[in-house]
Amino acid sequence: MSAFRLSGFLATALLGSRVVAQTCLSYGVDFQSGGDYFQNISSTAPFTFASLFEGCDNDVANNILVDPNGDEYQCTDTPLQPDDVIELSTCPMDKNEMWTGDWSVLIISNNGDGDPIAYERDFYLSVGIPSTITYTPTVTITSTSTPLVMVTETSTIVSITTLLAKTTTVASVTKSPTVTITPPISTVVVTKTATLRKTAYTVVPVVVTTTKTASCSMPPSQRWPDPTCTITPTLVTAAALSTSDSGSSTSGGASPAATSATASPVAQKVRRGLFDRAVPLDRAARLAERKARREANNKLHRRAPDSATTTVTQTDTALYVTSTSVTTTDATTMTTTTVATSTSTSTPPVVTVKSGSTTLPVVTTTLKQSTTTKTVMTVLYTTVKTVTSSPTVKISVTSTNSQVAVACTAKGGRMT
Structure with missing residues (x-):
């Protein structure tokens, strides 16, 4: 594990022996657990989110987007290796299809031959049209x-x-x-x-008029790993959440270390098709628990993967x-x-x-x-x-290179 992540891992280790035993960790980049973000409803680009992993085996993570209604959408998989490399997952929902409320992403993986993982990243999205401020010299x-x-x-x-x-x-x-x-x-x-x-x-x-080339701005990296999943997904069977006796899911979010040795082979290997969608039966309880959890653990100030305001100079x-x-x-x-x-x-x-x-x-x-x-x-x-x-x-106009913007998004950054 890199020295940059060491403080976050040590802080997590103090939470209990179940987390100490977990060595495969995921971290949010552009969207972090407990955060509050703005999304541009005028954009037709798909919703994406970036993660990085540490201490994981050679495998992929299944990523699930959970909307404010509790419905699930399966996003593209992301590799678990190498360590500290930002990986982007694309979801089957465009930004203009989203709405304001509590959202989550679930990171589920068998973690190769290691302990399975099931993590959850809860955050709040304010979805709307960016406001334009006109500056008059x-x-x-x-x-x-x-x-x-x-x-x-x-x-x-x-x-x-x-x-x-x-x-x-x-x-x-x-x-x-x-x-x-x-x-x-x-x-x-x-x-x-x-x-x-x-x-x-x-x-x-x-x-x-001067033209400024937009540069990729990266958000401060999350210093603590994602918390253990409390939502039992419907689209993907999570081995890390399976009970030791029946292989069924538990809403309590049992630790991966405690379930990996006894999880059924079916629970470890079940995968659903890409971009599947599921409506869970217990979503009302899920929503209430998620809202209470996010509000209790909201440690991050409002940030903006999309710019909420744009300032232009009167010409x-x-x-x-x-x-x-x-x-x-x-x-x-x-x-x-x-x-x-x-x-x-x-x-x-x-x-x-x-x-x-x-x-x-x-x-x-x-x-x-x-x-x-x-x-x-x-x-x-x-x-x-x-x-x-x-x-x-002097009026400054920002020019954004489309190829650079795509690469910036893939790294979890924003063009500024």
């Missing part, structure tokens, strides 16, 4: 932005009027009613237009998402000036000579209107050039 436009800074300056013009001093004679008592009118401030708005040049940016992605560049990367240059400053006019009158002292009394008429005084000039700046943009970005978007 994001392309980036690089643009340049020039900030605009508006500065407002205020200039004030002050007008002062000074009156000359004078002497006047007024009555000793003067009644002088006056009215002062202050006009509102007048604002003169001056509009100026500034034109700034700008650059337009567009993006036209360039799609570059329509019009649907690509566009983002903008902005580079800022030095700011442009524009200055507007507001002119304010302030008017004031300086009145000198008046020399007054008082004599008598009089009443003056009403005097209405209207102050000079103050004017403010305000400049409003309007900014217009004109496009002087257009810059087109052409980012490269």
Whole structure:
């Protein structure tokens, strides 16, 4: 036995003396006991499964597929020798004929002159149409932005009027009613237009398609051998499951070592025709036991001999998402000036000579209107050039060689 399998064999040996005595072992490759797998219902390829054997005599194994209803289908035989060589068995059921549920394969053999074997590999299949995920790339436009800074300056013009001093004679008592009118401030708005040049940016992605050759990906090898068969097959009489006194089958799965010496010659050599199908009478009990056994011993995470999802890259560049990367240059400053006019009158002292009394008429005084000039700046943009970005978007296409794919499947692998 190879060093790679030694740990699995030693772990199995701890289960009891019946397993220790069993030297011919089978291991699952693509489908392993307790696993959970996806199968593509769109495929018309036949269902296959791979096994490898260790410590067996020169003989073949009869392989039986058991569906979720308990019905049996006889698959192609696989040789037991040489050790650690992956052998593929093909079943009489295409993937598009399968359905979701608990499945099993049974590995039955007389093992030449050695102890007969009867192993069982239980697993769960999720059968459906693979989903396709479309990836839409994001392309980036690089643009340049020039900030605009508006500065407002205020200039004030002050007008002062000074009156000359004078002497006047007024009555000793003067009644002088006056009215002062202050006009509102007048604002003169001056509009100026500034034109700034700008650059337009567009993006036209360039799609570059590269072809990748698919390679064969092998699943991690099972480190423990297949458990002893608990289903008594109908299509093939298993010597390893025969009782010592009558040669009839037992559902308890007696160990090969315990039955090989006393199994009847008929039980050891019975073989049915290839691709036969059988409906067992006790399949309801089989199904319940298998489901409970698989759920209790489910140690493997979900894997996929068939790919459950496929990711493709969107090729329509019009649907690509566009983002903008902005580079800022030095700011442009524009200055507007507001002119304010302030008017004031300086009145000198008046020399007054008082004599008598009089009443003056009403005097209405209207102050000079103050004017403010305000400049409003309007900014217009004109496009002087257009810059087109052409980012490269790489799309990878996988090419699968049909001959390599067949060889990969025969080894229990999957093309990726």
